Amino acid sequence: MSHSPLKRTELEQAFRAARPGLFATGVISMAINLTMLTGPLFMILVYDRALPSQSYQTLLGLSVLMLGLYSVFGLLSLVRSRILVRIGNRLGNTLEKRVFEAQIERSVKEGGAKGRDAVGDLGTLRDFMGGSTPAVIFDAPWTPIYLGFAYLLHPWLGYAGLAGVVFLLAVAMLNNVLTQRGVARANQFQVRSNRVLNDVNRNHEVAHAMRMRDDLYDHWHGLNGQAQVKQSQISDMASTLSSISRTVRLILQSAVLGLGAYLAISGDLSAGSIIAASVLVGRALAPAEQAIGSWRQYVLASAARKRLNSLLEDYPPANPSVQLPQPRGVLELKNVFATTPNGGATVLRNVSLSLDPGEVLAVIGPSGSGKSTLARVIVGTLEPSRGSVRLDGADMSYWNALQLRDSVGYMPQTVELFDGTVRENIARFQVDASDADVVAAAQAANAHDLILKLPDAYDTSLGESGSALSGGERQRIGLARVLYKNPSLIVLDEPNSNLDAAGTAALSMTIDRLKSEGRTVVMIAHRLGALNQADKVLVMDGGTVSAYGPRDEILRTYSENRNKKASADAETAAPKREGKTNA
Structure with a gap:
């Protein structure tokens, strides 16, 4: 950019x-x-x-x-x-x-x-x-003034102070050269070790159940140990240079006292000027010494500023768009291509579809066929590299964010709830959310009775990532969050993966209600039972659409192809069996 x-x-x-x-x-x-x-x-x-x-x-x-x-x-x-x-x-x-x-x-x-x-x-x-540190920066310009006063007392005193300042500046520059690269490397290792620790905390059950703690500790300890080694090297170097600068300042102040005494004995300086010169020179050297001591903070702040500048330039604020009428849920994808988030492999190729309000689309296909990527493209969390995604005729990127907040509901494959109460999670942490809207969303998801059985009902604290709930409960509350404020477009990625029979029945009731209310629903499914409520079916294979159309037509074609494949496999296997029998 x-x-x-x-x-x-x-x-x-x-x-x-x-x-x-x-x-x-x-x-x-x-x-x-x-x-x-x-x-x-x-x-x-x-x-x-x-x-x-x-x-x-x-x-x-x-x-x-x-x-x-x-x-x-x-x-x-x-x-x-x-x-x-x-x-x-x-x-x-x-x-x-x-x-x-x-x-x-x-x-x-x-x-x-x-x-x-x-x-x-x-x-x-x-x-x-x-x-x-900023105070040191404001004090640094006064160093020449203090040296000037020392010079007025006697030129030799000014020159002595100037020599000390030059030496400390050289030490500061050396400190910059020796520590700047080391700070960057130490930060890289520290970031990676923190990331591993966060992953361990998030997946603590797996780590405990599979007895991975020692191995994960070794992995984290290796990264953290490298960070500590780099930080220790930097601290050692900084403390060495700081000790040198402090020692030089003390020696120079005492040397100025001795030089002042010599000048006083020679009659070139008064007794009061001896101590005054020492204080002036010490004050002149103070900013340089303090800068060496706080240099690491300056390096860290400078690196943080560069990263923030890069982030804000790479992701500028969205331009305000015209307030459009609230979307009805007309969805159209035309020749959509999409790559992985890092811009690598192409995951979707030439995907097109269209849905009207009240229609339910079931997206099926083998694992890795691009179903979840398609869901992300539809809701706008992944921009297509080519093609367009339109809601009510307007490109998804053009819609006002506040409008999409109330008009699009999305439940990913793994439901992640936030540290807060059930009410806050359903209301998407909107401070102006009404109790009526929250309860209505829970009832629409058939989760109201489940929530009332929790210890504090809607005020139950969920903990980090909803850890206080089972997988099925998280999915039901996640669905309630999706339905908050009655969005016109709803995208569900395997919404029944963690549901029992009662939960699956409740989900079916919810889908029927959404259809009757004219909501557009896109449902990623592995279970063929989810196709019973679909109006259209889209079959993904290798990132491309292998079949798309009305449900009955697609299921009939799918069944015919499966029977043909079974017959072909049987015909291929028959000669092999005869050969084995003859042998």
């Missing part, structure tokens, strides 16, 4: 919106650094004015002034810290909805989360902006 170099990215726009806060931080930082001159000036005046004059009044006045200025310093430091925290929060609040939606879209388009968690990247950036 190409972008104009003059067009600001969404992240840049968010930072641009924070400019007033950053400007205020810069002004406060200037005041903070001016008050930091209090110490050197106080020492000079005490040693060079109060002590020689033996004046208590002068000492008292200087002490009161020093106390006032340091109080202002403490107050301004607190204000600056709070402003930076709020800048970070504002940045996160501005982008979190876009990042959340873009991450979901990426997971849908690419077949699962790729790389780091984007919301976590936004949190890294927010914490960075609210931390101490």
Whole structure:
């Protein structure tokens, strides 16, 4: 995707919106650094004015002034810290909805989360902006000013401080070169180990039943161990360079004291200026030393910013579309081709079909024939590489998302419920959902009585992925979620795979009701019993349509072909049996 170099990215726009806060931080930082001159000036005046004059009044006045200025310093430091925290929060609040939606879209388009968690990247950036590192950036421009004051006391003192700053900058650059690549590698291993841990938590029953814990631990431990090795190497290198910088700063401050004493003995410097010079040089070196200590946070934030920029550019916000009339459920697919989420193999080839409101389509075929992919293409979670999917004549991608939210119901092959109550899951977590709509959806799915038998009925907490329910119960509640707000297009991928006889009967009643209400239903099925309620049947084989038409016609053709194949197999087997008999 190409972008104009003059067009600001969404992240840049968010930072641009924070400019007033950053400007205020810069002004406060200037005041903070001016008050930091209090110490050197106080020492000079005490040693060079109060002590020689033996004046208590002068000492008292200087002490009161020093106390006032340091109080202002403490107050301004607190204000600056709070402003930076709020800048970070504002940045996160501005982008979190876009990042959340873009991450979901990426997971849908690419077949699962790729790389780091984007919301976590936004949190890294927010914490960075609210931390101490930006304050170091605002303090760094004052380093030349502190060196200038030291130079005014004596040129040699200024040169000594300058040499220390140059050395620390070189250490900081070396730190960048040595740690940046290592941080990226450590993050890659950490992401993979976290992904394995999430998979283990999600599939804990399989891991326990098949005694896979030791093997899974070895797999996770290998990845986590590599991440720890990289992180330890980075930490060791960073701590080594930080210790070197701290040691150099202490040596230089003491050296400045010695140099100041030498100059004082030579008569080129006053006694008060000796300590003042040491404090000035130490303050000049502080930003560089702090930058080395916080360099890893800067590297992490910089990498998170690049990933967020890439994500938001690859998945821009949808353009607002014209509000169309609510769809009636007229579905048309024309010459649809579709590939796997990573753009690899072609899964669907030249698929066409059409349905009118009130019609039920049963999609059958062997495993791997493209049935579930077809369901995903119909509901829009997978965009076709060629061809079109239209609902009431409009391309599926053109419809307003809020309209599709209430007009399309989809139940995937594996029903995934969310951590929340039964009511929240059926209502799709819509905050304005009414109890009447929720109960109506449960009754339409014939799940109302089942829900009332749960410990807290509709307020029963389901736990992660609906772990508190059986497979059949999850499927029934998932169907209720599909039917919430009476969608006009309903796509069910093997809705009876986990149902018992009672559940299957309830599903049949639901399908009959949907047909009578004029709802369009697409049902992926393995069980031939599901064909009894179908108006049309589509047979998939190898990603292509091998048969499509009215149910009775397709079943008759299917039965004839099966009989022909059985006869052909019998004729082929007969000579072989005769040969064996003669032998």
